């Protein structure tokens with residue numbers, strides 16, 4: 194029985210259609226029938242149908258050496274309920290440039306081995322539960338984006354684990370893939386599962402608890418970044434590590450991409466946050482140097498290319514508009530929080546924390562650079578076209594996009610802002626629709642054109658260059674060094690062109 198609360202809806206982010214959210218969800222019959230249609234197949238429940246969980250569900254439904262019945266479970270919330278309805282109606286909830294996404298989804302539909310629900314009853318059927326939910330960091334920043342404070346609330350994550358413990362089989366394998374503060378599996382997840390199972394009068398010694406973090410890269414290699422890539426894993430004990438390994442071998446090409454087992458869940462949890470903290474610190478380093486290069490009239494791109502000739506320095510980063518997305522903007526803080534709160538250290542992780550602070554200010558630096566270069570004119574009433582709103586090239590994800598902070602400054606300065614992005618139709622964080630065609634984007638005369646996301650289709654695109662060259666003089670800002678020297682020179686014959694981190698163009 195599903196009752197509808199008429200006033201509550203969840204908007205399908207792909208179609209813009211409102212989906213009513215049931216007040217109560219009871220999919221017992223549907224779940225029983227689904228499992229009955231797949232006799233003998235182990236049941237995998239993937240908790241969280243976001244950018245990771247939805248695609249992980251497809252990888253499980255198309256496992257390499259085992260046939261699974263896969264149930265994706267999410268919340269009946271305004272933000273997420275539409276994903277459940279979309280999946281069950283044959284629409285995958287993520288636009289991606291990887292053609293394998295559609296191929297895997299259609300194959301799962303043909304086999305009928307993937308369904309979605311908001312009913313926690315599904316956990317009772319699971320041989321394996323994969324936890325792919327979000328765990329957010331609450332950040333406070335000033336107007337420039339400077340980090341003032343941060344905190345982690347484990348309550349929603351703990352509630353999600355409790356939902357598993359309240360329904361699961363006593364011999365279930367729970368595999369945590371969510372990026373968590375080091376210590377979480379041992380100190381938070383395991384005690385919750387033990388308590389829930391004991392409260393239900395079940396054995397609390399048979400479940401297995403593993404941790405294996407995602408290195409998924411939304412974009413053209415979305416599926417391969419899960420199925421054909423190296424994985425690190427662990428368990429809270431030997432039995433759990435073995436069960437985790439056996440499961441991962443069925444979904445990942447481990448012959449080609451061998452698994453790495455670490456000795457404890459603390460170690461794998463730390464490994465994930467080290468990976469992202471290292472990357473965030475590396476980017477923060479480039480942010481600081483790109484500001485110096487602008488002041489000194491130096492082309493930092495050339496400098497980085499020269500330094501990268503040294504084999505030890507090949508991952509020195511280029512300048513950019515800043516870091517966005519869900520992970521690099523929070524994972525260093527999760528790590529520091531863990532040190533302070535789960536291991537009671539007197540010190541956090543200062544370099545990691547300050548990297549987040551520096552990176553969060555980069556859109557403000559890029560904006561100030563544009564304002565200085567555009568001077569002495571005021572930006573008020575200027576028409577600005579942003580090419581790209583997602584946080585990263587060739588993906589549809591707009592979460593914590595640095596473009597949002599750039600956009601907000603334009604609005605504050607009373608600009609009229611126009612948006613284009615080949616991957617995003619509706620920019621959820623600003624509530625704005627986004628143009629997909631250049632003709633629409635250039636329908637109004639433009640004063641400033643900003644390359645704000647490095648989508649491949651913006652790079653030296655002849656149609657885009659032609660539109661620019663047919664346009665009256667404007668100020669063009671390339672925030673990510675996307676355009677070739679040749680395109681820059683062509684554009685400079687008619688327009689004022691600047692590139693963040695290329696002081697020589699000022």
Ligand SMILES: NC(=O)c1ccc[n+]([C@@H]2O[C@H](COP(=O)([O-])OP(=O)(O)OC[C@H]3O[C@@H](n4cnc5c(N)ncnc54)[C@H](O)[C@@H]3O)[C@@H](O)[C@H]2O)c1
Pocket residue numbers: 240241242243244245246266267268270272273325326327328349352353356370371372373407408409410411519520
């Ligand atoms: N997006 C990436 O590129 C990426 C890469 C590697 C790791 N990760 C990590 O993977 C995890 C998931 O990230 P994401 O990008 O998929 O997040 P997301 O916000 O896109 O998805 C999380 C989903 O979990 C759902 N959820 C929350 N609580 C739930 C509950 N109690 N029961 C069922 N569903 C629940 C949310 O409604 C949402 O749909 C995070 O820890 C993230 O740091 C993400």
